[in-house]
Amino acid sequence: MKVDIAVVGAGLVGLAFARAAQDLSVAVLSPQALPPAPADDAAFGARIYAISPGNVAFLRALRVWQRIPQARLTPVHAMQVHGDDGRALLEFDAYRAGVSELAWIVEDAALQAALWSALEHRERCELLAAARCTALEVRESEARLRLEDGEMLSARLVVAADGANSPLRDMAGIDARVRPYGQSAVVANFACERPHGNVARQWFQGGPILALLPLPGAQLSMVWSLPERAAGRLLELAPDALCREVEAASGGAVGALSLVGAPRAFPLRRLTASRVVAPRIALIGDAAHVVHPLAGQGANLGFQDARALAQLLAGRAPVHDIGALRFLRRYERARAEPVLAMDMVVHGLHGLFGSPDLFVGRLRNLGLNLTGRLPVLKNLLMRQAIG
Numbered sequence: 001m002k003v004d005i006a007v008v009g010a011g012l013v014g015l016a017f018a019r020a021a022q023d024l025s026v027a028v029l030s031p032q033a034l035p036p037a038p039a040d041d042a043a044f045g046a047r048i049y050a051i052s053p054g055n056v057a058f059l060r061a062l063r064v065w066q067r068i069p070q071a072r073l074t075p076v077h078a079m080q081v082h083g084d085d086g087r088a089l090l091e092f093d094a095y096r097a098g099v100s101e102l103a104w105i106v107e108d109a110a111l112q113a114a115l116w117s118a119l120e121h122r123e124r125c126e127l128l129a130a131a132r133c134t135a136l137e138v139r140e141s142e143a144r145l146r147l148e149d150g151e152m153l154s155a156r157l158v159v160a161a162d163g164a165n166s167p168l169r170d171m172a173g174i175d176a177r178v179r180p181y182g183q184s185a186v187v188a189n190f191a192c193e194r195p196h197g198n199v200a201r202q203w204f205q206g207g208p209i210l211a212l213l214p215l216p217g218a219q220l221s222m223v224w225s226l227p228e229r230a231a232g233r234l235l236e237l238a239p240d241a242l243c244r245e246v247e248a249a250s251g252g253a254v255g256a257l258s259l260v261g262a263p264r265a266f267p268l269r270r271l272t273a274s275r276v277v278a279p280r281i282a283l284i285g286d287a288a289h290v291v292h293p294l295a296g297q298g299a300n301l302g303f304q305d306a307r308a309l310a311q312l313l314a315g316r317a318p319v320h321d322i323g324a325l326r327f328l329r330r331y332e333r334a335r336a337e338p339v340l341a342m343d344m345v346v347h348g349l350h351g352l353f354g355s356p357d358l359f360v361g362r363l364r365n366l367g368l369n370l371t372g373r374l375p376v377l378k379n380l381l382m383r384q385a386i387g
C-alpha cells in the first residue's frame with residue numbers, strides 16, 4: 001500500500017492528527033482491534049483528561065468535540081490549589097479570567113469514540129487494525145514500513161504517534177531522555193456527598209499531589225501521584241478505607257466519598273526526545289515528550305503537536321516534499337519553545353512542591369499566597385493552562 005502519510009499509533013494524538021491532515025491520504029496503524037469497544041454507558045471510565053479550551057476549539061474545528069455526548073462532559077469553572085501547610089490557597093476563576101470555562105473534563109473512552117467516528121467521515125483514510133509496525137526503512141523519496149504480518153506500507157511521511165515507548169522513535173534512531181519520577185498516579189472515580197461546584201481541586205502534599213476533578217452529577221475523578229510503594233498500598237486498600245484516606249487528604253472538601261469502579265495506577269516519568277523530526281519522520285504526542293500529569297497537560301501538548309504539524313502540511317507549496325527534513329524542521333522549531341516551557345513549569349512545580357527542605361516548604365506556600373495576590377502572575381499561569 002502507498003499513502004502520503006502513515007500514522008503509527010491510534011491513541012488520542014494520532015487519531016486527531018489523522019483527522020486534521022485533511023487533504024492528504026493517510027493510513028492509521030494500530031496493534032489493537034479498531035475501533036475500540038464502545039464506552040460503558042453507566043459508569044465513567046477511570047481514565048479522565050482535562051482538555052484546555054484551546055484544544056477544545058481545535059477538536060471542535062475537526063468536528064470531533066460535537067460527537068461527545070453532553071452528558072459525558074464537565075466544564076471546570078474554578079480551580080483551587082492548596083499548599084502543604086493546609087492554608088495556602090491559589091484560586092483560578094473562569095469568570096475573572098474572562099472565559100466561560102478553564103477546562104473540560106472528558107473520559108478517554110468518550111473522546112476516543114468521538115475521534116473514531118469523525119475519522120470514519122474522513123476521505124482517503126485507511127485504518128489498519130492489528131497492524132504492529134516492526135521495521136522502518138527510510139529511502140530518498142519514501143519511507144517503507146514493514147508490518148508484523150509481512151505487509152509493506154510506503155509513505156512520504158511517517159508520523160510516530162505510538163506513545164512514550166515509541167518503537168518508531170527507536171527505529172528512526174532518535175534518542176529519548178527518560179527520567180522516572182519514582183511516583184505512580186493512582187486514578188479512581190468517586191461519588192461525593194456535597195456538590196463539587198465544577199471546581200477542580202489540588203493539594204500539594206510535600207511530594208505527593210492529590211487532584212480531584214469534577215465529573216457530571218455528584219462524581220469526582222481522582223489523580224493521586226505518590227511514591228510507588230505508597231501508591232501500591234492505596235491500591236490494596238478496601239474501598240471504604242481508600243475513601244476515608246482521600247477524604248482526610250482533601251480535608252473533607254466535598255464530604256463523604258464512595259468509590260465507583262476499581263482504582264488503577266500509572267508509573268510516572270519525564271521523557272524528552274532529542275529530536276522530534278528526522279528524514280521522513282515526525283514525532284507527536286507522548287512519543288516526543290511526556291510530562292508529569294500534575295497540570296493535566298500531556299494530551300494537550302500532543303493535540304497542539306497534531307495541530308502544528310497539520311497546519312504546516314496544509315500550508316505547503318507544491319514544491320515542498322512533506323517528508324524532507326528541511327520542511328519538517330519548521331514543525332520542530334514551532335513546537336520547541338511551547339513544549340520546553342510546559343515541561344519546565346510542570347517539572348519546576350513538581351520539584352518545588354516535592355522538596356523536603358523546610359525553607360523551600362515555607363517559600364512554596366508563601367509563593368502560592370503571593371501568586372494569589374499578584375493578578376498579573378496569576379493570569380500568566382492561567383493563560384498557560386488554558387492553552
Ligand SMILES: Cc1cc2nc3c(=O)[nH]c(=O)nc-3n(C[C@H](O)[C@H](O)[C@H](O)COP(=O)(O)OP(=O)(O)OC[C@H]3O[C@@H](n4cnc5c(N)ncnc54)[C@H](O)[C@@H]3O)c2cc1C
Pocket residue numbers: 008009010011012013014029030031032048049050051131132133134161162163164166167168185187223266284285286287293295296297298299300301302
Ligand atoms: C494519570 C494520568 C493522568 C493524565 N491526565 C491528563 C489530563 O488531564 N490532560 C492531559 O492533557 N493529559 C493527561 N495525561 C497525559 C495523557 O494521558 C497522554 O499525554 C496522552 O494519552 C498521550 O497520547 P498519545 O496518543 O501521544 O499516546 P498513547 O495514548 O500512548 O497512544 C499510543 C498508541 O500507539 C500504539 N502503538 C504502540 N506501539 C505501536 C506500534 N509498534 N505500531 C502501531 N501502534 C503502536 C498504542 O497501542 C497506542 O494506541 C495524563 C496521564 C496520566 C498517566
